[in-house]
Amino acid sequence: MPGLAGGTQVPADVEQRLVELETRLAFQEQAMVELSEALAEARLERARSDALLQAVLADLRGLRGALYADPGSEPPPPHY
Template sequence: MTTAADIEARVVELETRLAFQEQAMAELSDALAGARLELARNDLLLRRALEELQASRPGVTADPADEPPPPHY
């Protein structure tokens, strides 16, 4: 038979677990938000680097199909 003390102990245990899970979810949410910000920054840096590379060396990123054939053709 379950007593009131047993039920109260189970409720306290469940509330404790819930509190830890809520804290863990908040930490994971913060970590995910940080990762998304870092990804956005890296994406911007990569786009800027590619734009600078294309501006400084147009031949490096050009499509090889656009090149004229070699003279022996």
């Protein structure tokens, strides 16, 4: 069995549990990195979507302005 500082021996089951915990920790750290990258990409995608939505809304406002001009400047409908 491998020893600790001072010559203390580590029981095999404790060493195995330690290795399993270190392995789990490594997987969790990798998962956190992947989740962080996915979150960063999602934030960029949302920013792009927000910008696109704002552009579409501005275009829609412009079209509304062109299609529905000031009602006072239009002639009355034919039924008047």
